[in-house]
Amino acid sequence: MNQMKEKIQALKREKxxxxxxxxxxxxxxxEVADYIGDSYYLASLAAKIxxxxxxxxxxxxxxxxxxxxxxxxxxxxxxxxxxxxxxxMAAQDKIKMVREMYEDVAVVCYVxxxxxxxxxxxxxxxxxxxxxxxxxxxxxxxxxxxxxNLGRYIASFLPEKEFIFNDGFCHVHASLGGEEVKKxxxxxxxxxxxxxxxxxxxxxxxxDYIGSTAGIIDYAxxxxxxxxxxxxxxxxxxxxxxxxxDKIFHMPGRSMCCADMKKNTLEKLVCVLExxxxxxxxxxxxxxxxxxxxxxxxxxxx
Ligand code: 13P
Ligand code: SF4
Numbered sequence: 001m002n003q004m005k006e007k008i009q010a011l012k013r014e015k016x017x018x019x020x021x022x023x024x025x026x027x028x029x030x031e032v033a034d035y036i037g038d039s040y041y042l043a044s045l046a047a048k049i050x051x052x053x054x055x056x057x058x059x060x061x062x063x064x065x066x067x068x069x070x071x072x073x074x075x076x077x078x079x080x081x082x083x084x085x086x087x088x089m090a091a092q093d094k095i096k097m098v099r100e101m102y103e104d105v106a107v108v109c110y111v112x113x114x115x116x117x118x119x120x121x122x123x124x125x126x127x128x129x130x131x132x133x134x135x136x137x138x139x140x141x142x143x144x145x146x147x148x149n150l151g152r153y154i155a156s157f158l159p160e161k162e163f164i165f166n167d168g169f170c171h172v173h174a175s176l177g178g179e180e181v182k183k184x185x186x187x188x189x190x191x192x193x194x195x196x197x198x199x200x201x202x203x204x205x206x207x208d209y210i211g212s213t214a215g216i217i218d219y220a221x222x223x224x225x226x227x228x229x230x231x232x233x234x235x236x237x238x239x240x241x242x243x244x245x246d247k248i249f250h251m252p253g254r255s256m257c258c259a260d261m262k263k264n265t266l267e268k269l270v271c272v273l274e275x276x277x278x279x280x281x282x283x284x285x286x287x288x289x290x291x292x293x294x295x296x297x298x299x300x301x302x
Contacts, residue, residue, distance in 0.1 A: 057264040182206065
């Protein structure tokens, strides 16, 4: 393992590459990353990195966003088969239909979406900035794609807006039920419940804090409490434990695992650094169209 990590460091220098990783990738991959964070941090950061090659350890929509925002850079992914099923759970035809029905609608697209869906949208959001951005939009009517749970959670703070929801969901977060959270709460009554907004409403109802992966990590680090029940994918446990060695973290039920994120292995990382394979390419017309709502997000989230 150490040999492989040394090899990665040497290859990075040789290829002028930086490694970006999401909190859900395996711990050993997080350990070799130059930058690790939530979707918003990683999307906003890619534009500031001086290296000419970005190796994105995450799922396709993250690599695509990095490429859309940095067309001059080479973006590689350890496994191009690492895809987020929710990213495909909205339809371009439906967006067109909603736009025809409501002239004043803003199509708000969670970044967990394909470049094609982003290209048909007005603005992108992540779980860490969705509320701020949707609130700032002048439009009363919002079509929120693809995640229904995040959309409904945001809508609960904005009674002045009219939301149209889409029935997309994250199968990993949706696998957690309210009963499992209640059981965890009974087992560890003093623990604070921290949940990702992709969870079902019945889970969010039990939560003391709701936020992105980075938000959850930050909340636990700043809290004076020392026990937490973590309702998101198990990859965040690495950073939570690293930042808070004296605090205790539990996961309710069977811990949630995103099989796509786990496709990012050290072996594949070495391979793409060596060969330059798995480069992300977007046709220029699509790239430019997907870049627009991403740039609007970066502007509005400031
Ligand atoms: P974050 O933006 O909170 O990192 O979430 C990304 C994701 O895929 C959640 O399932
Ligand atoms: Fe997609 Fe869910 Fe995996 Fe996040 S955890 S990448 S939303 S499948």
